[in-house]
Amino acid sequence: MRRAQMQADYLAAGGNRHPAASDWNSSGVLAFGAERNIALWKPQSKSEGVYDFLSGHTDTVNATKFLTDDILLSGSVDKTVKIWKKSVDRYSCIQTLSDHGASINCLATGSGIFATGSADSNIKIWALDEQDNAVLQQSISITPRFFPLALALSPLDGTSNSFVLAAAGTKDIIQLYVSDSQEGPDFKLQATLSGHEGWIRSLEFTTENGSPDSDLLLSSASQDKYIRLWRIHQGNELPAAAANADPSLGAFLPGKSLSNKAHHFKAQGLDFSATFEALLLGHEDWIYSTKWHSTGNILQLLSASADNSLAIWESDASTGVWVTVARLGEISSEKGSTTATGSTGGFWTGLWSPSGSTVVCLGITGSWRVWNMNREQDRWVQDIGISGHTQSITGISWSKDGNYLLSTSSDQTTRLHAKWKHGDQTSWHEMARPQIHGYDLNCIDSLAGSQFVSGADEKLMRVFNEPKAVARLLNQLCGFGNSDVEQMPDAANMPVLGLSNKAIEAVDDDHEVPASHHTDRDAVDPASVVRKSTLELDHPPFEEHLSRHTLWPEAEKLYGHGYEISTLATSHDGTLVATACKASSIDHAVIRLFETKTWHEVKPPLTAHSLTVTRLRFSPDDKYLLSVGRDRHWAIFERDEAEKATYNLTKADPKGHTRMILDAAWASMTVSAFATAGRDKQVKIWSQDEKKEWLHKSTIVEDGPVTAIDFHENNLAVGLESGIFKVYVIDFEKGSHQQLPITHPISSIYPSKAITQLAWKPFGQEKGGSAELAIASDDSSLRVYSIDFSVV
Known part of the structure; x- marks a missing residue:
């Protein structure tokens, strides 16, 4: 039986906006929350991006922390803490802690123990047993009540029997809890440090030096724009800094609370004091x-x-x-x-x-x-x-020649991904950010040449042209180029108050840019002016370059729809764009065609549906246009031989599925067949008989709603709402199908939320050889897998 071997070429997801959501262990692995996944990355490996996702949480990951190099803790909005253990380069979940009643906001680790802080205003202390299972040791109810956003845990002295725990969050105080029990952690509140004037977002302990009797230093970072340092000192005498209120500590700041009150407590029979050490000034936010x-x-x-x-x-x-x-x-x-x-x-x-x-x-x-x-x-x-x-990826599209991949998202950006060829290595990177928008983006497709069109919640489509800066970058780093590069504009800029990217010329380095006035809609933000020297890169662009200098100029706007754009498709010959919008009536559930020479709409619009059209697909030869919708209909429009821009309805099936149809895909050029997929957990294969009638040939039954499908030759990729995807081999003559077993060396191949789109790379594949499959998901991850079909 045929098998397929799969490997991950590219895994990408943005990090969660939470200060506690990332940690870097001593073996060089950085773990960070990426929506509900945990992404693993080795930042000091230049050409390697995210190499694995850990999935298991059912909501956003707020906190990650390594207890040891081999044990990772994660806390989530789903109210759970998961413990992940490494075995042969893979982390797997060995325990889930569900004792908290609200979102987990922060974690702190010590020697064999760790603390969890939650929005239920509780801190829980845990210890690991010999099997690395966490056992609850203590619950601390925070008084006065606040939500902990930061925790820090440290041995208080050279022994591991006494610990100090610092907790802070949605109040302007820091609480110090001290445990000196021989039997196990028994933390008691010993001091409350005041001085900050805003929420406290971060706490971190360190020893001042390497000696066994070294003082502890605690840093606290706040929304009041200041960092405060605190000293925990053993002995009856106060440290020198606390005894002498030196102006250099920041006492010259008017109105700032710089009390040097010493907080005394005992542990292991020894005296300790906690005092304010220094105020660090310099940040503006x-x-x-x-x-x-x-x-x-x-x-x-x-x-x-x-x-x-x-x-x-x-x-x-x-x-x-x-x-x-x-x-x-x-x-x-x-x-x-x-x-x-x-x-x-x-x-x-x-x-x-x-x-x-x-x-x-x-x-x-x-x-x-x-x-x-x-x-x-x-x-x-x-x-x-x-x-x-950072949010759901709503659409992906390979360029017509397969050289790069475009993705668009509810995070209001469109991104271009391609392979960087450096020496004998290749690695995927984000090479451009063509569109940064003010509306959530819903769909995208490439046009022939260096163009794409995207649709958003703003009721219109925008067409973009590749600029010279990006074309040269792709040529230099990726080894492919566009012959019309000299005809392209240098770059693009976005006016301060506008949504349309304007084509601009790059300026010399010594050129002065006048200051912008925010009352002028066409004024240019000086920070986004492109200077010629900045366009010459020998490496993938950094973030500030991506967000400022890789915009694509807008060529056209396509109007006509009355509601948010739901889907669009471009013909393979690049002459037509088909679009649809969200609709609850026949009047709005129309398909509009625009021809790309003059960007005029082809009237009248096509009608076949009564609710939102969810997917449009042109057949490989552009002879047919297939549409599917929430009304459970699928319809086929055939191209007029004389009027190439005109399509006429030839077949409509109002009972194609028993629930809404979410996706559709055409088979290869040699077979007149297509597939439809729906919320009824079915994929149906349809093909044309000798009489040119479209008939149902076979049905693939899945475990859950099918949200995305795409064909590569006779291989059909199927993506589910659960995040699982499969590949089936379709026999069109017999009307049969068989799932293709796939082996893979990575631990988490499936997204943790619904797959929103699947797209096989259109070129560069030998028949029966390998192919590249791009997968977009609601969990904000973009994945490109190489699948080798030649494995026996």
Whole structure:
């Protein structure tokens, strides 16, 4: 029996906007929440992006934390904490903790124990037994009541019997709980640290130096735009900083609470004090995370802020004042970004690599930025990060020649993905972001040449042309190009108050750009002006380049529909675009055709449905146009031989399925057949007989609603609402089908939510050889798998 071998070529998903949703272990693996999945990535492996997804949660992942290199904890909005254990390079879930009554917001780990903080205003302490199962040790009900957003856990001294737990969140206080029980964790509230004037988003402990009796330092990051450092000191005498209120600690700030009150407590019969240590000033917006790292005797603190910057802080050797020694990212005043309550900026978390030679941060667009320390130049150099959609991917389309893949999403962006060929290696990357929109995007299709058309919730379609900047980038990095490159505009820009990308010319580096006025709709944001030198790249573009310099200019708008665009399709010869919108009546459930030479609508519109048309597909030779809808109908329109832009209804089946039809696909050029898929859990195969009648040939029955299908030769890929996909071999003559067994080396091949679209790569495949399948999902993940059909 035939089998197929599958491997993952490309996995992409944006990170969740939560400061606790990522962690980096000492073996170089970074885990981050990506919608309801956990993505695994090795940032110091330049050409490798996400290499696996862990799925199991049923809602957004808010927190991840490595307890050891082999044990990963994750907390979710689904109120559960999952424990994942590594075995032969794969992590699998070994336990699910369901003791909390609300969303899990934060995790903290210690030696053999960990803490979970939830929006039920409880903190729970857990210990691992010999089989690595978590056993509940203690429940702490937070008083006064607040939601914990940050936890930090540390041994209080050289022994592992006493621990200190810091908790903070939706109040401006930090609570210190101390446990010194021999039998097990028994945390009691010992101190309440005040001073912040906003919610506290991050807490992190470190030892000041490597000695056994070293003081503990606690960093706290707040929405009041300040970082505070606190010292936990053993002994009756107060540390020097607390005893002397030095102005360098920030006491010169008017109105700031800088109380040096010492909080005394006992543990293991020893005296301890907690005191305010320093106030770190420098960020201009909310601070989301702080992380400590020690290199030799130098202690450094990494902070990430909504002002679009990462800062690295050190204590000055001579004065003890904490100063910024490096600032990475963007200066918000120059880039036109807004605060955390706005839409354009913000770094949600920053992380150190185990060695401290690399830092990464997650931006508001879901993309990760990477910087490496260049020791020779003594500066941080930006490197290639990863990116992905942050909400449901609603449409994907390969370019007509199969060279790149376009994806569009409810996160209001369209992204272009392609293979970077560097040396003897190839790796997938996001190479351009052609459309950044103000409406949720619903559908996309490529046009012949370097064009695509997309539809959104704004009732119209927009057509985009490839700019010279992107064409040259793809040519240099991916090895394919467009012969009309000199005819293309240099790049595109989006006016400050507009939605339409305008074609622009790149300017010389010394060219001055006048300041924009937000009252002028056509004014250009100075930050998005393209300078010629910025277009010359020898690597995949970084996030700031993607979002500013890879827009595609808009060529046309297509009007006519009265409601949000639901689906569109382009003919294979590139001469027609078929579109439909959301509809609850016959009047709006029409299919409109636009010819691409003049972009005029072909009148009258095509009618066959009474509710929303969910999918449109042209046959491989463009002779037929197939439509399916929520009204359970499918219909076929045939092209007029004389008037190539005219299609006429030739067949309509009002009882094609018993529930709404969600997708349809044509078989190959050599077979007059198509498939329809519906919420009735069925895929039906239809083909033409000698009399040119369309007849039902066979039915594939699935376990759940079928949301996406696509053909490659006689192989039919089927995607379900559950996220599972299968490949069937269809025998059109016998009217039979057989599921193709697929082996794969990766642990989580299936998306964790509904598959929204499947698309086989149209070119570059030998018959019976391998093919590339792109999979889009509601879980915000985009996957490209290579499937080798030649395995026996």
